[in-house]
Amino acid sequence: MQDEGRLDCIVKGANVVLRDRVQIADIGIKDGVIVQIASELPVPSKTTVDASGLYAMAGVVDAHVHLYEPGLGEWEGFDCGSAALAAGGATTFLDMPLYGQPPTVSAEALRIKLAAARTIGSHIDYGLWGGLSADNLEELEPLAEAGVIGFKAVMSSTGHEEGGFRSVDDVALFEGMKAIAGMNRVLAVHAESEEVVSALTGKLARRKPRMPRDYAAARPIAAELDAVRRALLFAERTECPLHLVHLSSPQAIDAAWEAKMNGLNVTVETCPHYLVFTDEEAERLGTLAKCAPPIRGAREREGLWARLAEGKVDLVASDHSPCPPWMKPEAGDEYFAARAGISGGQSMLELIIDEGYWKRGLPLPLLSKVLSEAPAKRFGLLPRKGRLAVGCDADIVLVNLDAPYELRAEQLLYRHRHSAYAGRRFRSRVVLTMNRGKAVYTADTGIGTAREGEWQRTAAEQKRRRKLI
Structure with a gap:
């Protein structure tokens, strides 16, 4: 009984990034949930985290x-x-359905x-996407009933057509949207x-060597x-909730x-690589920066930042898409054959703070919104996830905004330690990541051993299931 009013942990003296402001406060945690946020918490706690000077x-x-x-x-x-995501300040991730064996269709x-x-x-909490493929319409409702967070479809070739996740043509996309519209x-x-x-790639087939600029010209x-406008039209006709992933151009965002x-x-959504790199840097980095859609020019990059500042970009996601080094051969004749995808989940938060807050002066509440609250809200994880507020899970990341360091390959926690961001100088650094009140990563000690995600x-699905019970 003596511990009944005792908190499990107090995060003390932090610059707390709330929805509309930043204020120095203590965060009280009990049973993995934020129970108090106040200028000073005198309540006794089992542990205290000194967050003075941190955000x-x-x-x-x-x-x-x-x-x-x-x-x-x-x-x-x-x-x-x-582990890599936790080191980058993530406490929840949503895993895509494409490349598993079998894919989640x-x-x-x-x-x-x-x-x-x-x-x-x-190491952290997770949700799972289901897939809308060319031939799995009858599986969509069972997937929704089983608990997928949403569905993913690809309008261009996936590169894994024989592996079970096939891209959708217009008919499959439209029919899938009609089915998903009633599934919440x-x-x-x-x-x-x-x-x-495919037409532009074919035109470039005889060019040797084919360079990053040729890949960009083909996409x-x-x-x-063109694809965005078709998806928007189909969503309008079917009333299907639509999310456009990894948009690379301000023109596409304007259409949406x-x-x-x-x-x-x-x-x-857009991704850090579109907000950080330009086509010139992508050419220098070679296959490490190959992705689909490709990285655009400086004008497009600044256009994306302008639209994020205006509230037209709903969220930023990493599109963390790693692979073994042999699938990323050196640029040149092999560039088109190299796998598309950038390993970036560990660096996303630090990149967005460096480029958004320090370089462009965007407020931290806005950056926190596109990284945390907006995805939690869009995919049904509020009120548990995405905010620092009483009643939310104690998913907290402490950041030192001014702790310059160079990211070295050996610091990466990916299975394969290569990334387009290795060798980059960062100004901000994740100091601690806490998932439901438990520290899962610290800059001093690294990743913990517990895997309790x-x-x-x-939230609607959980509520429905509770009623059934």
């Missing part, structure tokens, strides 16, 4: 992550992938993936026109914009914003 932000909710379980854990698995495949997650363990789920769409991409903004202003239920379903 406390809501743990990042990374809505776009590829960890490849089951079957391809040698690329990246729940163990090392979740059926309720049985979801069961297999969930079993892998629970057997291997995750969101459809996330990779929007690039396969017709445009122009026009290919993104216009549709939103006309009443469409649509959100958009929990599977997250939408």
